[in-house]
Amino acid sequence: MSGKESEKKEEKIEVPEEERALASRMLERLISTPTVTGMEQAAEEVVRGLLGPYVDELRVTGWANYVGTINPEGKRSVMLVAHIDQIGFIIRAIDDKGYLKFSPVGGWDPKVPYGWRVKVLTKKGAIKGVIGTIPPHLMKKEQREKPPEFENLAIDIGAESKEQAEEMGVRIGDYVVLDAPYDELTRYRVVGSGFDDKSGVATIFMAAKRLWERREELRDVRVHVVATVQEEIGLRGAYMMGYELRPDVALVVDVTFATSPGLPPEKVRAELGKGPVISIGPIYHPEVVERLLKVAEEREIPHQREADPRGMGTDTWAIQIARGGVKTALSSIPNRYMHSGVEVVDLRDLVLNSRLLAEYVLDWAKKGS
Numbered sequence: 001m002s003g004k005e006s007e008k009k010e011e012k013i014e015v016p017e018e019e020r021a022l023a024s025r026m027l028e029r030l031i032s033t034p035t036v037t038g039m040e041q042a043a044e045e046v047v048r049g050l051l052g053p054y055v056d057e058l059r060v061t062g063w064a065n066y067v068g069t070i071n072p073e074g075k076r077s078v079m080l081v082a083h084i085d086q087i088g089f090i091i092r093a094i095d096d097k098g099y100l101k102f103s104p105v106g107g108w109d110p111k112v113p114y115g116w117r118v119k120v121l122t123k124k125g126a127i128k129g130v131i132g133t134i135p136p137h138l139m140k141k142e143q144r145e146k147p148p149e150f151e152n153l154a155i156d157i158g159a160e161s162k163e164q165a166e167e168m169g170v171r172i173g174d175y176v177v178l179d180a181p182y183d184e185l186t187r188y189r190v191v192g193s194g195f196d197d198k199s200g201v202a203t204i205f206m207a208a209k210r211l212w213e214r215r216e217e218l219r220d221v222r223v224h225v226v227a228t229v230q231e232e233i234g235l236r237g238a239y240m241m242g243y244e245l246r247p248d249v250a251l252v253v254d255v256t257f258a259t260s261p262g263l264p265p266e267k268v269r270a271e272l273g274k275g276p277v278i279s280i281g282p283i284y285h286p287e288v289v290e291r292l293l294k295v296a297e298e299r300e301i302p303h304q305r306e307a308d309p310r311g312m313g314t315d316t317w318a319i320q321i322a323r324g325g326v327k328t329a330l331s332s333i334p335n336r337y338m339h340s341g342v343e344v345v346d347l348r349d350l351v352l353n354s355r356l357l358a359e360y361v362l363d364w365a366k367k368g369s
């Protein structure tokens with residue numbers, strides 16, 4: 001790169017304050033409502049509050065998938081999808097001293113929860129706890145070198161006996177989340193746990209708002225805004241909803257790895273704040289991908305491209321093969337430190353992605369195919 005080129009400043013991406021604030025508000029509400037895989041029904045009130053105003057109909061399926069529909073009479077249908085479940089833990093046993101033994105729900109690195117505060121979600125409400133640690137002074141050499149294992153960890157809720165733990169409301173089968181509140185680091189960058197995939201849920205809800213405000217332009221297009229369950233244990237809600245709704249097109253929003261220290265730059269390229277990441281690869285339908293890229297160019301929506309030769313990790317994988325096949329695409333939110341208590345996303349990516357989804361749908365509605 002010549003001196004001149006390197007001096008050329010990159011144009012700073014900005015989004016309207018109103019849209020940034022909405023993204024932050026929606027994300028905070030979603031993050032503050034724990035929905036470990038298996039307890040997604042806990043989000044009903046929040047989903048009704050956030051999505052309800054922007055759809056004609058909103059229903060909750062038997063397994064607590066949330067389906068908001070705009071223009072229900074439309075003949076052609078598109079589904080905007082993000083999963084509402086998040087990884088967590090489940091209580092497996094309470095020992096005589098009142099410690100809680102637990103197992104992971106979803107893909108955890110056991111180093112992550114070691115030494116964290118947690119919330120145990122009992123029927124009587126959330127109670128505070130910590131995942132205890134071994135002081136370094138007392139660690140054996142092998143312990144220092146080996147990562148902790150889940151079977152050796154326990155949650156301490158301050159109880160002095162099994163009876164006291166039960167009196168406090170704890171039962172085998174209660175879910176647990178990290179106590180990792182939502183916070184703004186800067187105007188655009190926020191930190192929390194469960195941005196996978198609540199940043200996607202906030203994105204499709206914001207897209208619903210945009211489409212609701214321009215619903216006369218939808219013509220014969222029916223829009224389903226779907227928050228799916230149980231993605232983290234095998235895309236199970238996506239299988240249910242792809243089969244049930246059988247849309248013509250499904251646009252999925254999930255998180256993707258963002259560049260951060262220690263990650264190989266040749267493998268991880270998506271950057272925070274540079275816009276949605278459009279996946280290209282076998283399970284992403286070429287027509288849909290092309291339209292996404294075209295709309296992004298025409299509307300000057302900053303975006304990034306990612307080549308994905310497989311595509312197993314998101315709801316796209318399940319919806320693509322529903323019935324005779326659904327035309328699918330994926331536009332992701334870059335996420336640093338995925339599956340930890342300190343995930344970081346950039347609110348601009350949520351706003352820009354919601355704009356991309358809405359413009360895609362309106363373009364499809366206008367063109368007639």
Ligand SMILES: [Zn+2]
Binds near residue numbers: 339
């Ligand atoms: Zn995940």
